[in-house]
Amino acid sequence: MAVRVDLNISxxxxxxxxxxxxxxxxxxxxxxxxxxxxxxxxxxERVLHDASGxxxxxxxxxxxxxxxxxxxxxxxxxxxxxxxxxxxxPDWRGWWGDEPPFRTPVFVLTHTAPRPPIExxxxxxxxxxxxxxxxxxxxxxxxxxxxxxxxxxxxxxxRDFLKAGLVDQLHVAIAPILLGGGIRLWDDLRGLExxxxxxxxxxxxxxxxxxxxx
Amino acid sequence: MAVRVDLNISxxxxxxxxxxxxxxxxxxxxxxxxxxxxxxxxxxERVLHDASGxxxxxxxxxxxxxxxxxxxxxxxxxxxxxxxxxxxxPDWRGWWGDEPPFRTPVFVLTHTAPRPPIExxxxxxxxxxxxxxxxxxxxxxxxxxxxxxxxxxxxxxxRDFLKAGLVDQLHVAIAPILLGGGIRLWDDLRGLExxxxxxxxxxxxxxxxxxxxx
Numbered sequence: 001m002a003v004r005v006d007l008n009i010s011x012x013x014x015x016x017x018x019x020x021x022x023x024x025x026x027x028x029x030x031x032x033x034x035x036x037x038x039x040x041x042x043x044x045e046r047v048l049h050d051a052s053g054x055x056x057x058x059x060x061x062x063x064x065x066x067x068x069x070x071x072x073x074x075x076x077x078x079x080x081x082x083x084x085x086x087x088x089x090p091d092w093r094g095w096w097g098d099e100p101p102f103r104t105p106v107f108v109l110t111h112t113a114p115r116p117p118i119e120x121x122x123x124x125x126x127x128x129x130x131x132x133x134x135x136x137x138x139x140x141x142x143x144x145x146x147x148x149x150x151x152x153x154x155x156x157x158x159r160d161f162l163k164a165g166l167v168d169q170l171h172v173a174i175a176p177i178l179l180g181g182g183i184r185l186w187d188d189l190r191g192l193e194x195x196x197x198x199x200x201x202x203x204x205x206x207x208x209x210x211x212x213x214x
Numbered sequence: 215m216a217v218r219v220d221l222n223i224s225x226x227x228x229x230x231x232x233x234x235x236x237x238x239x240x241x242x243x244x245x246x247x248x249x250x251x252x253x254x255x256x257x258x259e260r261v262l263h264d265a266s267g268x269x270x271x272x273x274x275x276x277x278x279x280x281x282x283x284x285x286x287x288x289x290x291x292x293x294x295x296x297x298x299x300x301x302x303x304p305d306w307r308g309w310w311g312d313e314p315p316f317r318t319p320v321f322v323l324t325h326t327a328p329r330p331p332i333e334x335x336x337x338x339x340x341x342x343x344x345x346x347x348x349x350x351x352x353x354x355x356x357x358x359x360x361x362x363x364x365x366x367x368x369x370x371x372x373r374d375f376l377k378a379g380l381v382d383q384l385h386v387a388i389a390p391i392l393l394g395g396g397i398r399l400w401d402d403l404r405g406l407e408x409x410x411x412x413x414x415x416x417x418x419x420x421x422x423x424x425x426x427x428x
Contacts, residue, residue: 011407012400013227035409072321088284173366176412176424186226189396200422202414207423210225210390 001144002168003137005158006067007185008034009172014182015155016079023134025085025095029182033112033175035203040064059203063173072147073140074102076156078110081126091156092119093108093126106145107136109157133164155183162189170196173205215359216382217351219365219372221282221399222248223386226367228367228396234282236310239299239309246351247389250419255276263316276389287354288316291371292324295340307340314338316366319357319404321350323371347378369397376403384410384426 009015010033016202017029037043041055042064055061078084094100103123115128119156129136140149161167172185196212203209223229224247227237230245233294249259255269256278267277292298308314317337343350354363372423375381386399410426418422 012398012403176407176414178406180398180400180401181403184226186392186394188394189226189392192392193390198420199418200367200420200423202416206412206414208414208416210422212314 001146002148003166004148005167005170006171007158008152008178009185010179012178013184013186014179015185016028016183017179017198018181021145027178028193030116032177036060036203036207037064037173048105050205058207059201063171070148071104072144073104074106074150074152075140076106076108076152077154078108080152080154081108082183083110107140109136117203133166137166155185159185162192168214172210174208174210176206215360216362217380217385218362219381220385220428221250221367221372222389223399224391224393226392227315227398228393230397231393232395243393246391250274250417250421251278251387274419274421277385277423283323284362285318285350285364286358287318288320288364288366289350289354290320290322290366291368292322294366296323297324299428303328323350335337347375347380351380369399373399376406382428386424388422388424390420
């Protein structure tokens, strides 16, 4: 039962991008950042519901598989659910599709008015709560029933949990691109490595996978 | 004949550290940042004049060898020579020892009063000039006589040359540590990769070597 963070970041450390628009809510840069991940067979099956069997099956795919394995609950920020983009739409159900890839309880951190949970197809239920990282983690650990809890993001939420010392495993997939702007994962994390062992592996795609494990 | 930059940076992108004192001009963090490089046989021979044959001979050492190979002239900032730390000492000869590892002409960029060149043992001569990156590079290319020119650093100088599009090859050795402060190499370099092919290799030490080549 571990608390895990998995994020895609650029070589200059940005975990989010700065070119989002309502028409292109992920932005162009996001595609560049996650291209190798999106190309994996696991992402295509799990997120795009593509049963063709196409997609890469190398190092990136092994991390994509691990991303989804053994997760019993997820915590994400309001921005990752899309509440910041659609704050006044009580019917907004997130931009993860009718059958989101999580297939677990997902706890969405928000300071806005309470919302009822949303049950989606495939096993995902979104719960909304205003809570500290510790409180949210308690809820998620209970829901995970012995499995791992993933802090899904975005970068600010992941950093809050890292700074609070709540994360057992941090995996970053570093794309060899420079975004020059966005939210930095690494701000205010001096010496983070001292509590972890760190391993690094380069994928065929050129993505560098760095893993911090307690 | 290429213009090259080689730098040691932290995972959070800092190429210089923030804990220098007159007593410890490199600082504690610097040791952590360059530990794997200092452990190489090449560094021990070339910089420490240690002829014992000790030191690592793996991936890090191959980059250390390449660091010194085929360089005909070097450009560095005033800080890397130590002028910022000893601005009023006309007899300051840099903190690279009596026999500096460069063994080529070294052009030190400074806006302070002109200084005469300093000829050191082993083939290194320090020249001081107030010049744009383009002007300094012209001088260095002439002095290099067909060999490579290395932009030695610090981070701000390296970034100036990268931003000006003057660098053919950038190699960064990324230590899996978070410094949380210092000077960032990657600021204002959005899209740098578009003019280069990028390769990545992980050393036995855990250092990730990323190379941008035109």
